[in-house]
Amino acid sequence: MASPRNPNSERPGTTRRTAVGLILGAPLLGACSGVQQTLSSFSNPVGGSQPAPAGPPQEPLAVGSGQVKVGLLLPLSAAGNAGVAAQSMKNAAEMALAEFQNPNVQLLIKDDAGTPQGAQQGTQQALDEGAEIILGPLFAVSVPAAAQLTRTRGVSMIAFSTDSSVAGRGVYLLSFLPESDVNRIIEYSASTGKRSYAALLPENAYGNVVEVAFKQAVGRRNGRIAAFEKYGADRAGAARTLAQALGQADALFLADDGDAVVGIADALTAAGANLKNIQLLGTGLWDNPRVFASPALQGGLYAAPDPAGFRSFAGRYRTKFGGEPVRTATLAYDAVALVAALARTQGGQRFSPEVLTNPSGFAGIDGLFRFRTDGTNERGLAVMRVGSGGGQPVAGSPKSFGA
Incomplete structure (x- = not known):
């Protein structure tokens, strides 16, 4: 599955703090909360729909001297953006x-080369070396291959794919899933009195997932979908059709990456839509300089983690490594901090499904998150408003998950 493109690093910050504590009976992974949301590629978090070809295999690497062994699968030898992200x-x-x-953790880092075969080989090696949980892989195409082995051993996996179709029994996704964006922005807009919605979505894998989440979220709030269109190459035609029905809606949901959503807004304006008379709604993919510079999108609302956490993380990363982190780097940080916290506090059941799916959730660099029993996740997101100087928070990230 392929879809939106890849925004990578962000602005650095400076705060430093330790990475563990307790919150709501669940491990607190970090005092920093949030970041810019950037769904890279829908199945490939570093861009493109397929993993990059493998390079030469890397030497085995172990980090830390703890008794709890944790496998970490990354495409270290993959070419291009995949290797940089890894x-x-x-x-x-x-x-x-x-x-x-x-x-009390030792990381067993395995190079999966960005392929299913590499993921299976790396997983087997980590399990043979005593790994109690596997972190990774990064690519959706590699998750099922690795999961065959972890399920046989009764070992949990926390993967980094944004494709919720690869989640399932014993396979949890620690990534930015579009469903969280959609649920947050529709819940917020409904709380401000919006009841009638229009939507214009891309005809691709990302758009299909967002469509299902959008229709479910509107239904949960007893809202009404007044107009709905999807577009492929003919954006202008879909925009003309939708523009004619906008008078029946009080909110318009646009979900695409920054460049595309600017083009859609311009097409709607050209078709006669007055976007100043309707509340524009979007996803974390709106966190993009092109969106902030677009006159048509000013005042639009989108869901994303609060950016403060990533700024702080990026500052510490820059100090330690002399460069900027890719956007997906916080996923690896939070995954390792989580397993370290569970190893310290949860005894022999530390990586069991019951512990991992604690309904109180966990707090990390990117704010609150919790794993669902189906392997997907839910994130506590802020609501941001588009302004010429960037996104401005209008509703903060929740401090806890509701009952």
Whole structure:
């Protein structure tokens, strides 16, 4: 499955703090909350729909001297953006161990080369070396291959794919799933009195997932879908059709990456739609300089993690490694901090489904998150408003999950 493109690093921050505590009976992974949301590629978090070809295999690597062994699968030898992201995520994982203060964890880092075969081989090696849980892989196409082995051993996996179809029994996704964006922005808009919705979505894998989430979210709030269109190459035609029905709606949901959503807004304006008379709604993909510079999108609302957490993380990362982290680096940080916290506090059941699916959830760099029993996740997101200077928070991230 392919879809939106890949925004990578963000602005650095400076705060430093330790990485563990307790919140709501669940491990607190970090005092920093949030980040810019950037769904890279829908099945490939670093861009493109397929993993990059493998390079030469890397030497086995273990980090830390703890008794609890944790496998970490990354496409370290993959070419292009995939290899760059893998190195940044590896750095972040090591940073989490260093900031955690004497965790009883040893990371077994395996290069999966960005392929299913590599993921299966790396998983087998990690399990044979005593891994109690597997973190990774990064690509959706590699998750089922690795999961065949972890399920046979009764070992949990926390993967980084944004494709919720690969989640399932014993396979949990720690990534930015579009469903969380949609649920948050529709819940917020309904709380401000919006009842009638229009939507214009891309005809691709990302758009299909967002469509299902959008229709379910509107239904939960007893809202009405007044107009709905999807577009492929003919954006202008879909925009003309939708523009004619906008008078029946009080909110318009547009879900695409920054460049595309600007083009859609311009097409709607050209078709006669007055976007100033309707509340524009979007997803975390709106966190993009093109969106902030678009006159048509000013005042639009979108769901995303609060950016403060990533700024702080990026500052610490820059100080330690001399460069900027890719956007997915926080996923590796939070995954390692989570397993370190569970290893410290949860005894022999530390990585069991019951512990991992604690309904109180966990707090990490990217704010609150919790794993659902189906392997997908729910995130506590802020609501941001588009302004010429960037996104401005209008509703903060929740401090706890509701009952």
